[in-house]
Amino acid sequence: MAIAWSEKASSMEALSLYPPMSPPVILTQDELKKIAAYKAVEFVESGMVLGLGTGSTAKHAVDRIGELLRQGKLSNIIGIPTSKKTQEQALSLGIPLSDLDNHPNIDLAIDGADEVDPHLNLVKGRGGSLLREKMVEGACKKFVCIVDESKLVKYLGGSGLAMPVEVVPFCWKFTANKLQNLFEDSGCVAKLRNDYKGEPFVTDNGNYIVDLYLKKDMGDLQVASDAILRIAGVVEHGMFLDMATTAIIAGELGITIKNK
Numbered sequence: 001m002a003i004a005w006s007e008k009a010s011s012m013e014a015l016s017l018y019p020p021m022s023p024p025v026i027l028t029q030d031e032l033k034k035i036a037a038y039k040a041v042e043f044v045e046s047g048m049v050l051g052l053g054t055g056s057t058a059k060h061a062v063d064r065i066g067e068l069l070r071q072g073k074l075s076n077i078i079g080i081p082t083s084k085k086t087q088e089q090a091l092s093l094g095i096p097l098s099d100l101d102n103h104p105n106i107d108l109a110i111d112g113a114d115e116v117d118p119h120l121n122l123v124k125g126r127g128g129s130l131l132r133e134k135m136v137e138g139a140c141k142k143f144v145c146i147v148d149e150s151k152l153v154k155y156l157g158g159s160g161l162a163m164p165v166e167v168v169p170f171c172w173k174f175t176a177n178k179l180q181n182l183f184e185d186s187g188c189v190a191k192l193r194n195d196y197k198g199e200p201f202v203t204d205n206g207n208y209i210v211d212l213y214l215k216k217d218m219g220d221l222q223v224a225s226d227a228i229l230r231i232a233g234v235v236e237h238g239m240f241l242d243m244a245t246t247a248i249i250a251g252e253l254g255i256t257i258k259n260k
Protein backbone atom coordinates (compact mmCIF):
# COMPACT_ATOMS: atom_id res chain seq x y z
CA MET A 1 0.00 0.00 0.00
CA ALA A 2 1.34 3.44 -0.83
CA ILE A 3 0.15 6.63 0.77
CA ALA A 4 0.76 10.21 -0.28
CA TRP A 5 2.36 12.43 2.30
CA SER A 6 3.45 15.99 1.97
CA GLU A 7 7.16 15.52 1.46
CA LYS A 8 9.74 12.79 1.64
CA ALA A 9 11.12 12.64 5.13
CA SER A 10 12.38 10.22 7.70
CA SER A 11 9.65 8.68 9.81
CA MET A 12 10.45 10.93 12.74
CA GLU A 13 10.39 14.05 10.61
CA ALA A 14 7.17 12.83 9.07
CA LEU A 15 5.54 13.05 12.48
CA SER A 16 5.60 16.80 12.17
CA LEU A 17 4.22 16.93 8.64
CA TYR A 18 0.61 17.50 9.60
CA PRO A 19 -1.19 19.33 8.09
CA PRO A 20 0.25 18.13 4.78
CA MET A 21 2.12 20.40 2.42
CA SER A 22 2.74 19.90 -1.26
CA PRO A 23 4.25 18.24 -3.19
CA PRO A 24 2.86 14.92 -1.95
CA VAL A 25 5.13 11.94 -1.34
CA ILE A 26 4.45 8.27 -1.07
CA LEU A 27 5.06 6.51 2.23
CA THR A 28 5.03 2.74 2.42
CA GLN A 29 2.78 0.85 4.81
CA ASP A 30 5.82 0.03 6.94
CA GLU A 31 6.78 3.72 7.16
CA LEU A 32 3.24 4.49 8.34
CA LYS A 33 3.50 1.72 10.94
CA LYS A 34 6.76 3.25 12.15
CA ILE A 35 5.22 6.70 12.38
CA ALA A 36 2.33 5.39 14.52
CA ALA A 37 4.78 3.44 16.70
CA TYR A 38 7.12 6.38 17.29
CA LYS A 39 4.19 8.60 18.16
CA ALA A 40 2.99 6.07 20.76
CA VAL A 41 6.43 5.92 22.37
CA GLU A 42 6.06 9.64 23.12
CA PHE A 43 3.59 8.50 25.84
CA VAL A 44 6.30 6.44 27.57
CA GLU A 45 7.84 7.88 30.73
CA SER A 46 10.83 6.76 32.77
CA GLY A 47 9.91 4.30 35.53
CA MET A 48 6.98 2.79 33.66
CA VAL A 49 6.09 -0.87 33.44
CA LEU A 50 5.36 -1.38 29.74
CA GLY A 51 3.44 -4.02 27.83
CA LEU A 52 5.47 -4.75 24.70
CA GLY A 53 3.33 -5.80 21.73
CA THR A 54 4.00 -8.23 18.91
CA GLY A 55 4.03 -7.79 15.13
CA SER A 56 5.67 -5.57 12.55
CA THR A 57 4.14 -2.35 13.95
CA ALA A 58 4.90 -3.10 17.60
CA LYS A 59 8.44 -4.04 16.58
CA HIS A 60 9.09 -0.41 15.66
CA ALA A 61 7.87 0.72 19.09
CA VAL A 62 10.13 -1.77 20.88
CA ASP A 63 13.09 -0.67 18.74
CA ARG A 64 12.38 2.96 19.62
CA ILE A 65 12.11 2.22 23.37
CA GLY A 66 15.47 0.42 23.15
CA GLU A 67 16.97 3.40 21.33
CA LEU A 68 15.72 5.92 23.91
CA LEU A 69 17.04 3.73 26.75
CA ARG A 70 20.44 3.55 25.05
CA GLN A 71 20.47 7.33 24.63
CA GLY A 72 19.60 7.82 28.31
CA LYS A 73 16.35 9.59 27.38
CA LEU A 74 14.36 6.89 29.21
CA SER A 75 15.35 4.96 32.34
CA ASN A 76 13.97 2.36 34.79
CA ILE A 77 11.69 0.82 32.20
CA ILE A 78 10.40 -2.70 32.79
CA GLY A 79 9.01 -4.45 29.72
CA ILE A 80 6.41 -7.22 29.77
CA PRO A 81 6.65 -8.98 26.38
CA THR A 82 3.57 -10.44 24.70
CA SER A 83 5.43 -13.18 22.79
CA LYS A 84 8.69 -15.09 22.69
CA LYS A 85 9.64 -13.11 19.59
CA THR A 86 9.18 -9.77 21.33
CA GLN A 87 11.02 -11.12 24.36
CA GLU A 88 14.01 -11.95 22.14
CA GLN A 89 13.89 -8.54 20.46
CA ALA A 90 13.66 -6.69 23.79
CA LEU A 91 16.52 -8.72 25.29
CA SER A 92 18.70 -7.96 22.27
CA LEU A 93 18.01 -4.26 22.83
CA GLY A 94 18.86 -4.44 26.54
CA ILE A 95 15.30 -3.66 27.72
CA PRO A 96 14.86 -5.05 31.28
CA LEU A 97 12.03 -7.60 31.28
CA SER A 98 9.60 -9.11 33.74
CA ASP A 99 6.24 -10.90 33.62
CA LEU A 100 2.68 -10.62 34.86
CA ASP A 101 3.38 -12.79 37.90
CA ASN A 102 5.88 -10.22 39.16
CA HIS A 103 4.29 -7.10 37.66
CA PRO A 104 0.51 -7.62 37.52
CA ASN A 105 -0.15 -3.89 37.03
CA ILE A 106 1.13 -2.40 33.80
CA ASP A 107 1.22 1.35 33.16
CA LEU A 108 1.02 1.32 29.40
CA ALA A 109 0.96 -1.23 26.58
CA ILE A 110 1.72 -0.43 22.95
CA ASP A 111 0.65 -2.94 20.32
CA GLY A 112 -0.59 -3.22 16.76
CA ALA A 113 -3.88 -4.69 15.55
CA ASP A 114 -5.30 -6.38 12.48
CA GLU A 115 -8.58 -4.48 12.54
CA VAL A 116 -9.86 -1.44 14.42
CA ASP A 117 -13.58 -0.62 14.43
CA PRO A 118 -15.06 2.87 15.07
CA HIS A 119 -15.44 2.04 18.82
CA LEU A 120 -11.78 0.97 19.12
CA ASN A 121 -12.69 -2.69 19.33
CA LEU A 122 -9.92 -4.72 17.74
CA VAL A 123 -9.12 -7.95 15.98
CA LYS A 124 -5.68 -9.17 16.96
CA GLY A 125 -3.72 -12.38 16.60
CA ARG A 126 -3.00 -12.77 12.92
CA GLY A 127 0.58 -12.92 14.22
CA GLY A 128 -0.52 -15.70 16.56
CA SER A 129 0.13 -14.00 19.91
CA LEU A 130 -3.42 -13.14 20.90
CA LEU A 131 -3.51 -14.99 24.24
CA ARG A 132 -0.45 -13.35 25.78
CA GLU A 133 -1.44 -10.03 24.21
CA LYS A 134 -4.89 -10.23 25.79
CA MET A 135 -3.45 -11.15 29.20
CA VAL A 136 -0.90 -8.33 29.15
CA GLU A 137 -3.17 -5.70 27.62
CA GLY A 138 -5.95 -6.63 30.01
CA ALA A 139 -3.63 -5.73 32.88
CA CYS A 140 -2.81 -2.24 31.59
CA LYS A 141 -3.99 1.16 32.76
CA LYS A 142 -3.55 2.39 29.19
CA PHE A 143 -3.43 0.40 25.98
CA VAL A 144 -2.34 2.36 22.93
CA CYS A 145 -3.09 0.59 19.68
CA ILE A 146 -0.87 1.57 16.74
CA VAL A 147 -1.94 1.02 13.15
CA ASP A 148 -1.73 2.32 9.64
CA GLU A 149 -5.09 3.32 8.23
CA SER A 150 -5.51 0.12 6.20
CA LYS A 151 -6.52 -1.54 9.50
CA LEU A 152 -9.67 0.54 9.94
CA VAL A 153 -12.91 -1.40 9.42
CA LYS A 154 -16.61 -0.63 9.76
CA TYR A 155 -17.15 -3.81 11.80
CA LEU A 156 -14.90 -6.55 13.20
CA GLY A 157 -14.30 -9.19 10.53
CA GLY A 158 -15.02 -6.52 7.90
CA SER A 159 -11.61 -6.81 6.23
CA GLY A 160 -12.56 -10.32 5.07
CA LEU A 161 -9.33 -11.55 6.65
CA ALA A 162 -9.00 -13.98 9.52
CA MET A 163 -10.54 -13.62 12.96
CA PRO A 164 -8.20 -15.88 14.94
CA VAL A 165 -9.21 -18.23 17.75
CA GLU A 166 -6.60 -20.09 19.81
CA VAL A 167 -7.68 -23.69 20.47
CA VAL A 168 -6.16 -26.71 22.17
CA PRO A 169 -4.68 -29.20 19.66
CA PHE A 170 -6.82 -32.06 21.05
CA CYS A 171 -9.58 -32.74 18.47
CA TRP A 172 -9.17 -29.30 16.90
CA LYS A 173 -11.48 -30.27 14.01
CA PHE A 174 -14.32 -30.75 16.50
CA THR A 175 -13.66 -27.28 17.92
CA ALA A 176 -13.30 -25.73 14.44
CA ASN A 177 -16.67 -27.22 13.41
CA LYS A 178 -18.33 -25.84 16.53
CA LEU A 179 -16.93 -22.39 15.72
CA GLN A 180 -18.04 -22.54 12.10
CA ASN A 181 -21.56 -23.63 13.13
CA LEU A 182 -21.77 -20.86 15.71
CA PHE A 183 -21.41 -18.21 12.98
CA GLU A 184 -23.23 -20.09 10.21
CA ASP A 185 -25.53 -17.09 9.68
CA SER A 186 -22.49 -14.88 9.02
CA GLY A 187 -21.24 -17.28 6.31
CA CYS A 188 -18.36 -18.38 8.53
CA VAL A 189 -15.62 -20.66 7.26
CA ALA A 190 -13.20 -21.98 9.93
CA LYS A 191 -9.69 -23.03 8.85
CA LEU A 192 -6.74 -24.37 10.79
CA ARG A 193 -3.75 -22.05 10.41
CA ASN A 194 -0.65 -23.70 8.96
CA ASP A 195 2.96 -22.59 9.13
CA TYR A 196 5.23 -22.15 6.11
CA LYS A 197 5.95 -25.91 6.08
CA GLY A 198 2.26 -26.74 5.85
CA GLU A 199 2.24 -28.01 9.44
CA PRO A 200 -0.23 -26.67 12.02
CA PHE A 201 0.97 -23.30 13.34
CA VAL A 202 1.80 -23.72 17.03
CA THR A 203 1.47 -20.73 19.35
CA ASP A 204 3.91 -19.80 22.12
CA ASN A 205 1.52 -21.64 24.44
CA GLY A 206 1.61 -24.91 22.46
CA ASN A 207 -1.87 -24.41 20.97
CA TYR A 208 -3.31 -24.17 17.45
CA ILE A 209 -5.08 -21.27 15.74
CA VAL A 210 -8.40 -21.64 13.93
CA ASP A 211 -9.02 -18.65 11.66
CA LEU A 212 -12.64 -17.62 11.10
CA TYR A 213 -13.54 -15.98 7.79
CA LEU A 214 -16.84 -14.13 7.92
CA LYS A 215 -19.01 -12.75 5.13
CA LYS A 216 -21.17 -10.63 7.44
CA ASP A 217 -20.79 -9.05 10.85
CA MET A 218 -21.21 -11.22 13.95
CA GLY A 219 -23.97 -9.12 15.47
CA ASP A 220 -23.53 -8.23 19.15
CA LEU A 221 -19.81 -8.62 19.76
CA GLN A 222 -20.08 -9.34 23.47
CA VAL A 223 -22.61 -12.09 22.77
CA ALA A 224 -20.31 -13.51 20.07
CA SER A 225 -17.32 -13.35 22.42
CA ASP A 226 -19.16 -15.15 25.23
CA ALA A 227 -20.42 -17.82 22.83
CA ILE A 228 -16.91 -18.52 21.51
CA LEU A 229 -15.45 -18.76 24.99
CA ARG A 230 -18.16 -21.23 26.06
CA ILE A 231 -16.91 -23.82 23.53
CA ALA A 232 -14.76 -26.37 25.32
CA GLY A 233 -11.49 -26.50 23.39
CA VAL A 234 -11.31 -22.75 22.84
CA VAL A 235 -8.53 -21.03 24.77
CA GLU A 236 -9.08 -17.40 23.68
CA HIS A 237 -10.21 -15.39 20.68
CA GLY A 238 -8.76 -12.38 18.90
CA MET A 239 -11.57 -9.90 19.53
CA PHE A 240 -10.27 -7.25 21.93
CA LEU A 241 -13.48 -5.57 23.05
CA ASP A 242 -13.32 -2.31 24.96
CA MET A 243 -9.62 -2.78 25.74
CA ALA A 244 -7.78 -0.14 23.72
CA THR A 245 -7.86 3.25 25.44
CA THR A 246 -6.24 5.05 22.49
CA ALA A 247 -5.66 4.35 18.82
CA ILE A 248 -2.89 6.05 16.89
CA ILE A 249 -3.62 5.82 13.19
CA ALA A 250 -1.05 6.87 10.59
CA GLY A 251 -2.55 7.62 7.21
CA GLU A 252 -2.72 9.71 4.11
CA LEU A 253 -3.44 12.95 5.94
CA GLY A 254 -1.12 12.42 8.88
CA ILE A 255 -1.67 11.01 12.35
CA THR A 256 -5.07 10.65 14.00
CA ILE A 257 -5.26 9.98 17.73
CA LYS A 258 -8.58 8.57 18.94
CA ASN A 259 -9.27 8.20 22.63
CA LYS A 260 -11.95 6.04 24.19
Ligand SMILES: O=C(CO)[C@H](O)[C@H](O)COP(=O)(O)O
Pocket residue numbers: 053054055056057058111112113114123124125126127128129130133
Ligand atom coordinates in the same frame (compact mmCIF):
# COMPACT_ATOMS: atom_id res chain seq x y z
O1 LIG B 1 -2.04 -9.20 17.02
C1 LIG B 1 -0.95 -9.22 16.55
C2 LIG B 1 -0.03 -10.38 16.70
O2 LIG B 1 -0.66 -11.44 17.37
C3 LIG B 1 -0.44 -8.05 15.78
O3 LIG B 1 -0.50 -6.92 16.59
C4 LIG B 1 -1.30 -7.85 14.58
O4 LIG B 1 -1.29 -9.06 13.84
C5 LIG B 1 -0.80 -6.69 13.72
O5 LIG B 1 0.40 -7.07 13.14
P1 LIG B 1 1.25 -6.07 12.24
O6 LIG B 1 1.65 -4.93 13.11
O7 LIG B 1 2.41 -6.92 11.78
O8 LIG B 1 0.38 -5.63 11.09
